[in-house]
Amino acid sequence: MYDENHGVMKNQHYFAVSHDGFKTWKTFSAPNDSTILKVDMAAPNSICVVSRYLNDSPDYDKKFFRSDDGGNTWNEYEHPDYYIYQLMFIDSLTGFTVGDRNTGHGDERYNLVYKTTDGGHSWFNVLDTEIYHSFGLQKVDYFDKDNGITVGQFGSVFWTHDGGASWVYDSNYIFWSHIPPMMNVCYIRRDRAIIADFDGIIYISSEDTTDVIENIPNDNNILLSPNPFSSSFNIDFTNNYSSIVSIDLYDILGNNIYIKNIGFLDSGQHSTTIQLNDDYSPGCYLLVIRSGADIQSMKVVKSE
Structure with a gap:
């Protein structure tokens, strides 16, 4: 989503574009x-694609x-050959890809981040570090x-504050009990990010501290519209079995700032509307739908 x-x-083999708030799509x-x-979209009419040609190995000829x-x-432009997990543009000219490349020594991989500042005409490496796992970086924001x-497997979390020229490894995610694979991230302000790992654990993170706020399975069946929103948004969700449903x-900071008790719902598709007045500040929020023992979550953004 661009906006x-x-x-x-x-x-x-296909992609679809919407310019009317996702009401219609052109394929x-x-x-x-x-x-x-x-x-990804670099601008409303600028579509950026990383591809490979048919019959080629997915690790080569990007x-x-x-x-x-x-x-x-x-x-068409050349792109460095490595396994890419995400493409992201932050403006019309500046973009990043993240992923990994095999070192040739068993499960050892290189974590890689490449950057473009000319809209994708050329790419240069800004992060290249070895890890001992079969997968590398997954997401960048x-x-x-x-x-x-940027986050990835084997507890890999790196921060940059100079546009990617240098990266600081964050060791807060190497726990005695396990080393979680980080699967998604949302950078919500300069010193704060929300990170989700493979087991559905959500972390509110800075470079100094890490707080676990919820253990959430990653089997979402949620559609939010619009997102970002100004005062209200609609939620379409699937209730896997008949149960009492609530929305938080x-x-x-991990504070529970809104609760909506919907009550008992049958299994199947359901919809509801959330209204947030001006007492709620613009910014990023974590939406959590609880249905019996099931928990689903999604990021929602309140605009100015």
């Missing part, structure tokens, strides 16, 4: 008959495609051009 009106989604074929790996006319015509965070919102 509340523009977004893009994909499968291997395009993959550029040059390639296989789409990752897609190509970067960019369209500045909404997906009608494409320019940026608060602004300078402040970013947590702020960036």
Whole structure:
């Protein structure tokens, strides 16, 4: 999602673009008959795609495609060869890819982050560090051009405050009992991020402290619209079995700031609306839906 009106989604051979708040979608074929790996929007009409050509190994021959006319015509550029888990642009020219590459020594991998400052014409390496696991970095998020965070397997968490020129390894996630695989991250302010691991544990994190706020399974069936929102948003969700349902919102400090007790619902699809007045500050919140023993969660953003 680029903003509340523009977004893009994909499968291997097609991608779809919306410019009307996700009410309608226009479908395009993959550029040059390639296989789409990752897609993002650098601007409302600028679609960026990392692909490989058919019959090639997914670890090799990466190509970067960019369209500045909404997906009608494409320019093709080279991209470094490594396994890519995410493509992200923070403005029309500045973007990142994250992933890993095999070292050739068993399960050892290189954590990798590449950056472009010219819209994808060229890419340069900003993070390259060895890990002892079969997978590397999974996600990257940026608060602004300078402040970013990337997370991945084997408790890998790195922060940058100079646009990716240097990275600081965060050891707060190496616990005595286990080393969690980090799967997703949302950078919500300069000194704060929300991180989710493979086991569904949510962390409110800074470079100095780490707080676990909830243990949430990662089997979401939630659709929020609009997101970001100004005063209200709709929730469409699946209730897996008949049970009592409640909805909570947590702020960036982990405080429970909103509770809606819906009551008993049958299994199946349901909808409800959340109203937040001006007493609630703009920013990022964690939405949690509890249905009996089931827990689902999703990030929601309140705009100015």
